[in-house]
Amino acid sequence: MMQKSLQVVPASKSGGAKAKHRRISEEILSAIESGRWLPGDRLPAEDQLAVEMQASLGTVQRALRSLVQMGVVERHHGRGTFVTGARAQEGQLRHFRFTAEGGTQLLPVYFKIVGIETVRESGPWSSFFGKREDNYIHIHRLVNVNDEFDVFSEIYLPASRFSEIAGMSEATLNGVSFRDFLTERFNAPTINTHQTMACQPLPPRVTRALNVPHGQYGIVWSIGGLSYRNTPITWQRIFVPPSDRVIEIVPTNAAEQSPLQEVF
Amino acid sequence: MMQKSLQVVPASKSGGAKAKHRRISEEILSAIESGRWLPGDRLPAEDQLAVEMQASLGTVQRALRSLVQMGVVERHHGRGTFVTGARAQEGQLRHFRFTAEGGTQLLPVYFKIVGIETVRESGPWSSFFGKREDNYIHIHRLVNVNDEFDVFSEIYLPASRFSEIAGMSEATLNGVSFRDFLTERFNAPTINTHQTMACQPLPPRVTRALNVPHGQYGIVWSIGGLSYRNTPITWQRIFVPPSDRVIEIVPTNAAEQSPLQEVF
DNA sequence: CACCTCTATTCCTATATAGGACTTGATACG
């Protein structure tokens, strides 16, 4: 039997009224964002959540399925529902990666920080982060891929959110994957990306750093990183000199490992 | 009340046994593949499908949601469920596109076929299509983007499936988008793509065709196109000379326009 | 100690049911 008026909002004209399963997704997502549950943690069981959220089991399940879909949580039959862990992909680079022609993955094995500074300059990253942000932590790094070749990476981080990084020593930041670093230290996992590529002459500071001829053409690869709720958290530009190694574009959506995919 | 033994398969040990909603997805997908419903057609109503499929409403709805998720069908409140139309994205290029720095999209406006031939050569496309395929229709085209610059495109199609194309005149194929063409004429929409990029010297035939200096570097952009059930249907290589225009990588998954996305 | 069995926990599938909300087209009214 339908319980009277649990269908709370009559939607008043499809205004801001959202479906209950959506509100539950939102609520759980907010809790995760706020750090109430950290990556790796187990959420309460479905039926318990149903009680807490004052919803039926089916509704909670639907909300959780959508969070799985987004890559925010993972569910395991008989074990529980877990916040997606930092290194859940065990070494798999999630949104992009270099591969050899055959498809074997090439891993970045060595990072060397060239410089860290706080800047106010505007550029493509400004529009990515939006108007309100006008201070960036700017980090240049040399990245070696699979002991085969080097690329040059520049990262811009919004200073408002990640100010602590500006004070960190190069030693702390050397050799780390920023993706993992931001996930573990700031609970800011990269959930989605926006990427563009262009072929352009590499700028002099890059050709010098990479030790390739002045004026050499290469790929300028821009990657905007988005966290929960599409909050922009990183903007990165990678300069890739010519090579027979290729950049593989991986679907940016967590949907790829969703069971639905099998249906394809 | 649960009806006795509608829970048909006891799963016998999680062998090939699939959930019912999955089997329904499969069945509908197969019907669409077979052309029983064409792009734009309306499917029977939920409750009617439920009867046909001998499932409850909820189960059918779940199956349909997953098809929406895959981009195979679209559902419209109060109107019905429709097979995703060929040009559903009205001019939006779905999996990749060129954009100006600001983000405005640049459209390919002019195609000129350079040649069509049937070949047996192997290359990166062979592993994409798999062992069984050893004959390809190979089409070279010059593509102008937004009246601004030209790129050189090579497409390989499996001859077994698209043999009719080999006999078509260049006039028929000129100026068409292959994506739309395959959707409309062969009921073979591109649902997913696999993309790689590399910066390399452009081959002589390309530099000649594009009228850029011999040995010019550019982006070699390979795009494998997959249709329903991840069947490979096209393999394309686009040679892009240097430019300040960028290639924007769009999530290859139809999930992007799913309502779930709003939750981010 | 190794192995088996049982049990509690947890997620997974499926059903039947009820009503809300959007769309479209027909009909009635001024």
Add this chain to the structure above:
DNA sequence: CGTATCAAGTCCTATATAGGAATAGAGGTG
């Protein structure tokens, strides 16, 4: 004729319920 109302068709949300299936751990048995 234009507009308002209504009804049918369709999808959307939500509930309560029932049982299946995977997992992990406790306890017993040889």
